[in-house]
Protein backbone atom coordinates (compact mmCIF):
# COMPACT_ATOMS: atom_id res chain seq x y z
CA UNK A 1 0.00 0.00 0.00
CA UNK A 2 1.25 3.51 -0.80
CA UNK A 3 2.44 5.69 2.02
CA UNK A 4 0.20 8.54 3.17
CA UNK A 5 0.94 12.15 2.31
CA UNK A 6 0.60 14.60 5.21
CA UNK A 7 -0.22 18.18 4.34
CA UNK A 8 -0.07 20.86 7.02
CA UNK A 9 -2.31 23.89 6.46
CA UNK A 10 -5.65 23.90 4.65
CA UNK A 11 -5.40 27.36 3.08
CA UNK A 12 -4.97 28.14 -0.61
CA UNK A 13 -1.87 26.00 -1.11
CA UNK A 14 -2.64 23.09 1.24
CA UNK A 15 -6.19 22.67 -0.10
CA UNK A 16 -4.92 22.59 -3.69
CA UNK A 17 -2.03 20.25 -2.88
CA UNK A 18 -4.43 17.82 -1.15
CA UNK A 19 -6.81 17.85 -4.12
CA UNK A 20 -4.05 17.25 -6.67
CA UNK A 21 -2.41 14.41 -4.72
CA UNK A 22 -5.70 12.72 -3.78
CA UNK A 23 -6.81 12.77 -7.42
CA UNK A 24 -3.62 10.90 -8.26
CA UNK A 25 -4.63 8.08 -5.93
CA UNK A 26 -2.59 9.15 -2.91
CA UNK A 27 -4.06 8.89 0.59
CA UNK A 28 -3.86 12.36 2.13
CA UNK A 29 -4.10 13.55 5.73
CA UNK A 30 -4.73 17.30 5.81
CA UNK A 31 -3.78 18.86 9.15
CA UNK A 32 -5.44 22.23 9.78
CA UNK A 33 -5.20 23.94 13.16
CA UNK A 34 -8.29 26.15 12.75
CA UNK A 35 -10.81 26.48 14.32
CA UNK A 36 -9.02 25.11 17.44
CA UNK A 37 -6.04 27.45 17.06
CA UNK A 38 -6.82 30.78 15.40
CA UNK A 39 -4.81 33.32 13.40
CA UNK A 40 -5.41 37.06 13.62
CA UNK A 41 -6.67 37.20 10.02
CA UNK A 42 -8.79 34.09 9.44
CA UNK A 43 -12.40 34.29 10.62
CA UNK A 44 -13.71 30.73 10.20
CA UNK A 45 -12.69 27.08 10.41
CA UNK A 46 -13.22 26.62 6.67
CA UNK A 47 -10.56 25.36 4.31
CA UNK A 48 -9.50 27.72 1.52
CA UNK A 49 -10.54 30.84 3.42
CA UNK A 50 -9.63 34.14 1.74
CA UNK A 51 -8.15 36.29 4.51
CA UNK A 52 -8.63 39.71 3.02
CA UNK A 53 -9.64 40.87 -0.47
CA UNK A 54 -11.99 38.63 -2.48
CA UNK A 55 -10.05 39.02 -5.73
CA UNK A 56 -7.99 36.54 -7.69
CA UNK A 57 -6.85 39.52 -9.82
CA UNK A 58 -6.75 39.52 -13.63
CA UNK A 59 -8.33 36.64 -15.52
CA UNK A 60 -6.75 37.69 -18.83
CA UNK A 61 -4.71 34.68 -19.94
CA UNK A 62 -3.21 36.39 -23.00
CA UNK A 63 -1.89 39.66 -21.58
CA UNK A 64 -1.42 39.05 -17.87
CA UNK A 65 0.84 36.63 -16.01
CA UNK A 66 -1.73 36.13 -13.19
CA UNK A 67 -4.42 35.32 -15.76
CA UNK A 68 -1.98 32.87 -17.32
CA UNK A 69 -1.58 31.11 -13.95
CA UNK A 70 -5.40 30.88 -13.79
CA UNK A 71 -5.38 29.23 -17.22
CA UNK A 72 -2.67 26.77 -16.25
CA UNK A 73 -4.41 25.84 -13.00
CA UNK A 74 -7.70 25.31 -14.83
CA UNK A 75 -5.92 23.07 -17.35
CA UNK A 76 -4.61 21.02 -14.41
CA UNK A 77 -8.09 20.64 -12.85
CA UNK A 78 -7.22 22.99 -9.98
CA UNK A 79 -9.78 23.00 -7.16
CA UNK A 80 -9.16 26.61 -6.10
CA UNK A 81 -9.46 28.15 -9.56
CA UNK A 82 -12.45 26.10 -10.73
CA UNK A 83 -14.27 26.88 -7.46
CA UNK A 84 -13.40 30.57 -7.85
CA UNK A 85 -15.00 30.56 -11.31
CA UNK A 86 -18.05 28.78 -9.92
CA UNK A 87 -18.57 31.55 -7.34
CA UNK A 88 -17.51 34.43 -9.56
CA UNK A 89 -18.88 37.94 -8.92
CA UNK A 90 -19.02 40.68 -11.56
CA UNK A 91 -15.71 42.62 -11.46
CA UNK A 92 -14.71 43.60 -15.00
CA UNK A 93 -11.61 41.72 -16.08
CA UNK A 94 -10.80 40.57 -12.55
CA UNK A 95 -11.83 37.27 -11.00
CA UNK A 96 -13.69 38.32 -7.85
CA UNK A 97 -15.25 35.65 -5.69
CA UNK A 98 -18.15 35.26 -3.29
CA UNK A 99 -15.90 34.24 -0.41
CA UNK A 100 -18.21 32.27 1.90
CA UNK A 101 -19.70 29.82 -0.64
CA UNK A 102 -16.20 29.61 -2.17
CA UNK A 103 -14.60 28.38 1.07
CA UNK A 104 -17.61 26.18 1.86
CA UNK A 105 -17.35 24.46 -1.55
CA UNK A 106 -13.60 23.89 -1.04
CA UNK A 107 -14.26 22.47 2.43
CA UNK A 108 -17.04 20.17 1.16
CA UNK A 109 -14.96 18.95 -1.80
CA UNK A 110 -12.02 18.02 0.41
CA UNK A 111 -14.08 16.60 3.28
CA UNK A 112 -16.04 14.32 0.97
CA UNK A 113 -13.03 13.16 -1.09
CA UNK A 114 -12.55 9.41 -0.48
CA UNK A 115 -8.74 9.79 -0.38
CA UNK A 116 -8.61 12.72 2.07
CA UNK A 117 -8.90 12.73 5.85
CA UNK A 118 -9.02 16.09 7.67
CA UNK A 119 -7.38 16.35 11.07
CA UNK A 120 -7.97 19.57 13.01
CA UNK A 121 -4.73 19.97 14.95
CA UNK A 122 -1.70 22.22 15.14
CA UNK A 123 1.55 20.60 14.00
CA UNK A 124 4.45 22.00 16.00
CA UNK A 125 7.46 19.99 14.78
CA UNK A 126 9.11 19.02 11.51
CA UNK A 127 8.61 15.22 11.42
CA UNK A 128 11.55 12.86 10.88
CA UNK A 129 9.60 10.32 8.81
CA UNK A 130 6.92 10.18 6.19
CA UNK A 131 6.13 12.45 3.27
CA UNK A 132 5.02 15.95 4.24
CA UNK A 133 4.03 19.23 2.64
CA UNK A 134 4.06 22.30 4.87
CA UNK A 135 1.70 24.98 3.54
CA UNK A 136 1.15 26.96 6.71
CA UNK A 137 1.22 30.36 5.07
CA UNK A 138 2.17 33.86 6.15
CA UNK A 139 0.67 33.29 9.61
CA UNK A 140 2.38 29.99 10.41
CA UNK A 141 1.79 29.24 14.10
CA UNK A 142 4.49 30.38 16.47
CA UNK A 143 5.54 26.91 17.68
CA UNK A 144 5.94 25.61 14.14
CA UNK A 145 7.78 28.78 13.10
CA UNK A 146 10.29 28.11 15.86
CA UNK A 147 10.71 24.48 14.78
CA UNK A 148 11.32 25.56 11.18
CA UNK A 149 13.80 28.24 12.26
CA UNK A 150 15.66 25.62 14.31
CA UNK A 151 16.09 23.52 11.17
CA UNK A 152 16.87 26.31 8.70
CA UNK A 153 18.70 28.78 10.96
CA UNK A 154 16.94 31.92 12.14
CA UNK A 155 18.50 34.07 9.43
CA UNK A 156 16.73 32.02 6.75
CA UNK A 157 13.19 32.31 8.04
CA UNK A 158 11.66 35.78 8.01
CA UNK A 159 8.64 36.83 10.07
CA UNK A 160 8.01 40.08 8.18
CA UNK A 161 8.47 40.95 4.57
CA UNK A 162 9.88 44.35 3.70
CA UNK A 163 9.26 44.60 0.02
CA UNK A 164 10.88 47.29 -2.03
CA UNK A 165 9.16 48.00 -5.36
CA UNK A 166 10.42 46.00 -8.33
CA UNK A 167 10.68 47.58 -11.77
CA UNK A 168 10.89 45.97 -15.21
CA UNK A 169 14.38 46.79 -16.53
CA UNK A 170 13.12 47.61 -20.02
CA UNK A 171 10.92 50.42 -18.66
CA UNK A 172 13.84 52.39 -17.14
CA UNK A 173 15.08 55.44 -19.08
CA UNK A 174 18.82 54.81 -19.42
CA UNK A 175 19.37 58.27 -20.97
CA UNK A 176 18.95 59.51 -17.36
CA UNK A 177 20.08 56.50 -15.29
CA UNK A 178 23.47 54.78 -15.30
CA UNK A 179 25.10 51.61 -13.98
CA UNK A 180 27.76 52.03 -11.24
CA UNK A 181 28.48 50.66 -7.76
CA UNK A 182 29.30 53.21 -5.11
CA UNK A 183 33.04 54.10 -5.27
CA UNK A 184 33.28 51.61 -8.19
CA UNK A 185 33.67 48.84 -5.62
CA UNK A 186 34.06 45.27 -6.86
CA UNK A 187 36.62 42.93 -8.40
CA UNK A 188 34.83 42.39 -11.69
CA UNK A 189 33.22 44.75 -14.20
CA UNK A 190 29.84 43.22 -13.30
CA UNK A 191 30.33 44.07 -9.62
CA UNK A 192 31.60 47.58 -10.37
CA UNK A 193 28.38 48.12 -12.34
CA UNK A 194 26.00 46.25 -10.05
CA UNK A 195 23.67 49.19 -9.32
CA UNK A 196 21.45 51.30 -11.52
CA UNK A 197 21.45 54.93 -10.37
CA UNK A 198 18.79 57.62 -10.81
CA UNK A 199 19.99 61.17 -9.94
CA UNK A 200 17.88 63.92 -8.37
CA UNK A 201 18.51 67.66 -8.19
CA UNK A 202 17.41 69.61 -5.09
CA UNK A 203 14.10 70.71 -6.54
CA UNK A 204 13.10 67.17 -7.53
CA UNK A 205 14.23 65.83 -4.14
CA UNK A 206 12.12 68.41 -2.28
CA UNK A 207 9.07 67.63 -4.40
CA UNK A 208 9.68 63.89 -3.84
CA UNK A 209 9.83 64.29 -0.05
CA UNK A 210 6.63 66.39 -0.08
CA UNK A 211 4.87 63.68 -2.11
CA UNK A 212 6.09 60.94 0.25
CA UNK A 213 4.81 62.81 3.30
CA UNK A 214 1.44 63.52 1.68
CA UNK A 215 0.85 60.03 0.22
CA UNK A 216 -1.95 57.74 1.45
CA UNK A 217 -0.56 55.00 3.73
CA UNK A 218 -1.91 51.58 4.74
CA UNK A 219 -2.44 50.84 8.41
CA UNK A 220 -1.19 47.63 10.01
CA UNK A 221 -3.86 45.01 10.63
CA UNK A 222 -4.81 44.53 14.23
CA UNK A 223 -2.56 41.82 15.65
CA UNK A 224 0.34 42.58 13.33
CA UNK A 225 3.04 43.76 15.65
CA UNK A 226 5.26 46.62 14.61
CA UNK A 227 8.47 44.78 15.49
CA UNK A 228 9.66 45.31 11.94
CA UNK A 229 10.81 48.80 12.75
CA UNK A 230 14.35 47.94 13.79
CA UNK A 231 15.78 46.73 10.52
CA UNK A 232 13.65 48.18 7.78
CA UNK A 233 11.96 51.51 8.28
CA UNK A 234 9.45 52.42 5.60
CA UNK A 235 10.83 55.30 3.50
CA UNK A 236 7.93 57.57 4.41
CA UNK A 237 8.73 57.05 8.10
CA UNK A 238 12.36 57.98 7.38
CA UNK A 239 11.11 61.11 5.59
CA UNK A 240 8.92 61.96 8.60
CA UNK A 241 12.02 61.87 10.81
CA UNK A 242 13.58 64.72 8.85
CA UNK A 243 13.71 65.96 5.26
CA UNK A 244 17.42 65.11 4.99
CA UNK A 245 17.18 61.59 6.49
CA UNK A 246 16.82 59.84 3.14
CA UNK A 247 19.75 61.80 1.69
CA UNK A 248 21.88 60.34 4.47
CA UNK A 249 20.34 56.89 4.05
CA UNK A 250 19.28 54.98 0.93
CA UNK A 251 19.39 58.12 -1.27
CA UNK A 252 22.87 59.31 -0.38
CA UNK A 253 24.60 60.76 -3.45
CA UNK A 254 28.21 59.85 -2.54
CA UNK A 255 30.71 57.76 -4.53
CA UNK A 256 28.82 58.09 -7.81
CA UNK A 257 29.46 60.07 -11.01
CA UNK A 258 26.70 60.59 -13.53
CA UNK A 259 28.21 59.94 -17.00
CA UNK A 260 25.36 61.92 -18.61
CA UNK A 261 26.42 65.07 -16.67
CA UNK A 262 29.79 64.40 -14.97
CA UNK A 263 30.24 68.03 -13.90
CA UNK A 264 26.95 68.15 -11.94
CA UNK A 265 26.87 66.64 -8.44
CA UNK A 266 23.51 64.98 -7.79
CA UNK A 267 21.65 66.18 -4.69
CA UNK A 268 20.35 62.64 -4.06
CA UNK A 269 20.56 59.30 -5.87
CA UNK A 270 18.04 56.46 -5.92
CA UNK A 271 19.74 53.10 -6.43
CA UNK A 272 18.22 49.99 -7.98
CA UNK A 273 19.71 46.53 -7.74
CA UNK A 274 19.28 43.54 -10.02
CA UNK A 275 16.59 41.27 -8.64
CA UNK A 276 16.88 38.14 -10.78
CA UNK A 277 19.53 36.22 -12.67
CA UNK A 278 17.88 37.09 -16.01
CA UNK A 279 18.52 40.80 -15.29
CA UNK A 280 14.96 41.70 -16.30
CA UNK A 281 13.94 43.04 -12.87
CA UNK A 282 15.45 45.67 -10.56
CA UNK A 283 14.40 46.54 -6.99
CA UNK A 284 14.61 50.07 -5.58
CA UNK A 285 17.08 49.65 -2.75
CA UNK A 286 15.78 50.49 0.74
CA UNK A 287 12.37 51.65 -0.54
CA UNK A 288 10.12 49.36 1.52
CA UNK A 289 6.93 51.27 2.19
CA UNK A 290 3.42 51.23 3.61
CA UNK A 291 2.15 53.69 0.98
CA UNK A 292 -1.01 52.57 -0.84
CA UNK A 293 -0.37 51.07 -4.27
CA UNK A 294 -1.82 53.97 -6.31
CA UNK A 295 0.22 56.48 -4.33
CA UNK A 296 3.41 54.43 -4.75
CA UNK A 297 3.22 54.38 -8.54
CA UNK A 298 2.71 58.18 -8.62
CA UNK A 299 5.49 58.93 -6.14
CA UNK A 300 8.07 56.54 -7.64
CA UNK A 301 7.46 57.82 -11.17
CA UNK A 302 8.76 61.21 -9.93
CA UNK A 303 12.23 59.63 -9.85
CA UNK A 304 14.25 60.70 -12.91
CA UNK A 305 14.59 57.65 -15.16
CA UNK A 306 11.47 55.99 -13.72
CA UNK A 307 8.87 58.30 -15.30
CA UNK A 308 7.51 55.41 -17.38
CA UNK A 309 8.41 52.61 -14.96
CA UNK A 310 6.33 49.47 -15.07
CA UNK A 311 6.25 47.80 -11.69
CA UNK A 312 6.52 44.03 -11.46
CA UNK A 313 5.40 44.51 -7.89
CA UNK A 314 4.90 47.44 -5.56
CA UNK A 315 6.37 47.73 -2.09
CA UNK A 316 4.94 46.65 1.23
CA UNK A 317 5.61 45.55 4.79
CA UNK A 318 3.53 42.76 6.28
CA UNK A 319 3.54 40.06 8.88
CA UNK A 320 4.73 37.20 6.72
CA UNK A 321 6.55 34.00 7.59
CA UNK A 322 8.65 32.90 4.63
CA UNK A 323 11.74 30.86 3.86
CA UNK A 324 14.85 31.90 2.05
CA UNK A 325 13.80 29.39 -0.59
CA UNK A 326 16.69 29.95 -3.05
CA UNK A 327 19.07 28.54 -0.44
CA UNK A 328 16.76 26.07 1.34
CA UNK A 329 14.59 24.36 -1.29
CA UNK A 330 15.55 22.24 -4.28
CA UNK A 331 13.82 22.56 -7.67
CA UNK A 332 11.22 20.02 -6.47
CA UNK A 333 10.33 22.29 -3.52
CA UNK A 334 11.92 19.85 -1.03
CA UNK A 335 13.86 21.04 1.96
CA UNK A 336 17.45 20.27 0.97
CA UNK A 337 18.33 19.18 4.51
CA UNK A 338 15.17 16.98 4.90
CA UNK A 339 13.94 15.79 1.48
CA UNK A 340 10.88 14.10 3.01
CA UNK A 341 9.52 17.61 3.62
CA UNK A 342 8.22 19.95 0.93
CA UNK A 343 7.01 23.50 1.37
CA UNK A 344 4.23 25.12 -0.63
CA UNK A 345 2.30 28.38 -0.77
CA UNK A 346 3.21 31.76 0.56
CA UNK A 347 5.78 30.36 3.00
CA UNK A 348 7.98 29.54 -0.02
CA UNK A 349 8.26 33.25 -0.86
CA UNK A 350 5.49 33.73 -3.36
CA UNK A 351 2.80 36.29 -2.65
CA UNK A 352 -0.97 36.16 -3.11
CA UNK A 353 -3.86 33.70 -3.31
CA UNK A 354 -3.19 32.77 -6.93
CA UNK A 355 0.56 32.21 -6.64
CA UNK A 356 0.10 30.30 -3.37
CA UNK A 357 -2.51 27.96 -4.88
CA UNK A 358 -0.23 27.42 -7.88
CA UNK A 359 2.66 26.39 -5.64
CA UNK A 360 0.27 24.05 -3.82
CA UNK A 361 -0.73 22.51 -7.13
CA UNK A 362 2.89 21.83 -8.02
CA UNK A 363 3.82 20.48 -4.60
CA UNK A 364 0.80 18.16 -4.59
CA UNK A 365 1.67 16.72 -7.98
CA UNK A 366 5.39 16.42 -7.22
CA UNK A 367 4.73 14.66 -3.90
CA UNK A 368 2.18 12.34 -5.51
CA UNK A 369 4.73 11.36 -8.15
CA UNK A 370 7.27 10.53 -5.42
CA UNK A 371 4.73 8.42 -3.55
CA UNK A 372 3.45 6.53 -6.58
CA UNK A 373 6.95 5.94 -7.93
CA UNK A 374 6.43 7.82 -11.19
CA UNK A 375 8.96 10.23 -12.63
CA UNK A 376 7.72 13.69 -13.55
CA UNK A 377 9.47 15.64 -16.27
CA UNK A 378 10.92 18.92 -14.95
CA UNK A 379 8.31 21.67 -14.55
CA UNK A 380 8.74 23.65 -17.78
CA UNK A 381 10.39 26.98 -17.07
CA UNK A 382 8.45 28.64 -19.89
CA UNK A 383 5.15 28.04 -18.09
CA UNK A 384 3.95 30.51 -15.43
CA UNK A 385 4.19 27.80 -12.75
CA UNK A 386 7.71 26.95 -13.94
CA UNK A 387 8.88 30.58 -14.09
CA UNK A 388 7.65 31.17 -10.54
CA UNK A 389 9.05 28.00 -8.98
CA UNK A 390 12.33 28.51 -10.80
CA UNK A 391 12.54 32.05 -9.41
CA UNK A 392 11.97 31.07 -5.79
CA UNK A 393 14.16 27.97 -5.84
CA UNK A 394 17.11 29.39 -7.73
CA UNK A 395 16.59 32.35 -10.07
CA UNK A 396 16.14 34.98 -7.34
CA UNK A 397 18.98 36.71 -5.53
CA UNK A 398 19.19 34.79 -2.25
CA UNK A 399 20.74 37.67 -0.27
CA UNK A 400 17.87 40.05 -0.90
CA UNK A 401 15.10 37.50 -1.36
CA UNK A 402 11.62 38.89 -0.73
CA UNK A 403 8.20 37.46 -1.67
CA UNK A 404 7.31 37.63 -5.34
CA UNK A 405 4.18 37.87 -7.47
CA UNK A 406 4.07 36.17 -10.84
CA UNK A 407 5.00 38.60 -13.67
CA UNK A 408 6.47 38.44 -17.16
CA UNK A 409 9.84 39.66 -15.86
CA UNK A 410 10.34 36.13 -14.46
CA UNK A 411 10.05 34.56 -17.90
CA UNK A 412 12.96 33.57 -20.11
CA UNK A 413 13.20 36.19 -22.89
CA UNK A 414 11.63 35.21 -26.19
CA UNK A 415 13.86 33.55 -28.77
CA UNK A 416 12.53 35.89 -31.47
CA UNK A 417 12.65 39.51 -30.25
CA UNK A 418 9.37 41.41 -30.67
CA UNK A 419 9.32 45.14 -31.59
CA UNK A 420 9.12 47.72 -28.78
CA UNK A 421 6.36 50.21 -27.80
CA UNK A 422 2.85 49.53 -26.55
CA UNK A 423 1.86 47.37 -29.56
CA UNK A 424 5.09 45.46 -29.23
CA UNK A 425 4.42 44.80 -25.55
CA UNK A 426 1.02 43.31 -26.42
CA UNK A 427 2.65 41.03 -28.98
CA UNK A 428 5.37 40.08 -26.52
CA UNK A 429 2.91 39.15 -23.76
CA UNK A 430 0.83 37.14 -26.23
CA UNK A 431 3.99 35.32 -27.32
CA UNK A 432 4.91 34.58 -23.67
CA UNK A 433 1.43 33.23 -22.90
CA UNK A 434 1.27 31.12 -26.11
CA UNK A 435 4.68 29.63 -25.32
CA UNK A 436 3.67 29.00 -21.69
CA UNK A 437 0.41 27.27 -22.61
CA UNK A 438 2.16 24.94 -24.99
CA UNK A 439 4.85 24.04 -22.45
CA UNK A 440 2.34 23.55 -19.63
CA UNK A 441 -0.02 21.43 -21.75
CA UNK A 442 2.93 19.24 -22.74
CA UNK A 443 3.85 18.76 -19.09
CA UNK A 444 0.29 17.80 -18.13
CA UNK A 445 -0.06 15.46 -21.12
CA UNK A 446 3.15 13.65 -20.16
CA UNK A 447 1.68 12.99 -16.69
CA UNK A 448 -1.60 11.72 -18.08
CA UNK A 449 0.28 9.39 -20.42
CA UNK A 450 2.47 8.10 -17.55
CA UNK A 451 -0.59 7.52 -15.33
CA UNK A 452 -2.44 5.70 -18.11
CA UNK A 453 0.56 3.43 -18.67
CA UNK A 454 0.73 2.39 -14.98
Ligand SMILES: Cc1cc2nc3c(=O)[nH]c(=O)nc-3n(C[C@H](O)[C@H](O)[C@H](O)COP(=O)(O)OP(=O)(O)OC[C@H]3O[C@@H](n4cnc5c(N)ncnc54)[C@H](O)[C@@H]3O)c2cc1C
Pocket residue numbers: 008009010011012013014031032033034039041042049051052053054055121122123124135136137138139140141144221319344345346347351352353354356357
Ligand atom coordinates in the same frame (compact mmCIF):
# COMPACT_ATOMS: atom_id res chain seq x y z
C1 LIG B 1 -3.52 40.10 6.81
C2 LIG B 1 -3.29 39.50 5.48
C3 LIG B 1 -3.98 39.98 4.37
C4 LIG B 1 -3.78 39.42 3.11
N1 LIG B 1 -4.47 39.89 2.03
C5 LIG B 1 -4.35 39.30 0.82
C6 LIG B 1 -5.13 39.73 -0.29
O1 LIG B 1 -5.94 40.61 -0.18
N2 LIG B 1 -4.94 39.11 -1.49
C7 LIG B 1 -4.05 38.10 -1.65
O2 LIG B 1 -3.94 37.57 -2.78
N3 LIG B 1 -3.29 37.69 -0.61
C8 LIG B 1 -3.42 38.26 0.61
N4 LIG B 1 -2.66 37.85 1.67
C9 LIG B 1 -1.72 36.80 1.45
C10 LIG B 1 -2.54 35.53 1.56
O3 LIG B 1 -2.68 35.20 2.91
C11 LIG B 1 -1.88 34.44 0.86
O4 LIG B 1 -1.59 34.81 -0.44
C12 LIG B 1 -2.61 33.12 0.80
O5 LIG B 1 -3.66 32.96 1.69
C13 LIG B 1 -1.51 32.17 1.12
O6 LIG B 1 -1.95 30.87 0.98
P1 LIG B 1 -1.26 29.77 1.88
O7 LIG B 1 -2.01 28.51 1.62
O8 LIG B 1 0.18 29.76 1.69
O9 LIG B 1 -1.56 30.26 3.37
P2 LIG B 1 -3.00 30.39 4.09
O10 LIG B 1 -4.08 30.56 3.12
O11 LIG B 1 -2.83 31.38 5.18
O12 LIG B 1 -3.18 28.93 4.73
C14 LIG B 1 -2.30 28.47 5.73
C15 LIG B 1 -3.12 27.58 6.65
O13 LIG B 1 -2.23 26.93 7.55
C16 LIG B 1 -2.83 26.89 8.83
N5 LIG B 1 -1.74 26.72 9.81
C17 LIG B 1 -0.78 27.62 10.17
N6 LIG B 1 0.07 27.05 11.06
C18 LIG B 1 -0.34 25.77 11.27
C19 LIG B 1 0.14 24.68 12.05
N7 LIG B 1 1.24 24.80 12.81
N8 LIG B 1 -0.54 23.51 12.03
C20 LIG B 1 -1.67 23.36 11.26
N9 LIG B 1 -2.17 24.36 10.51
C21 LIG B 1 -1.50 25.55 10.47
C22 LIG B 1 -3.58 28.20 8.93
O14 LIG B 1 -4.63 28.13 9.86
C23 LIG B 1 -4.09 28.36 7.49
O15 LIG B 1 -5.38 27.80 7.32
C24 LIG B 1 -2.84 38.38 2.95
C25 LIG B 1 -2.15 37.92 4.06
C26 LIG B 1 -2.37 38.45 5.32
C27 LIG B 1 -1.62 37.92 6.48
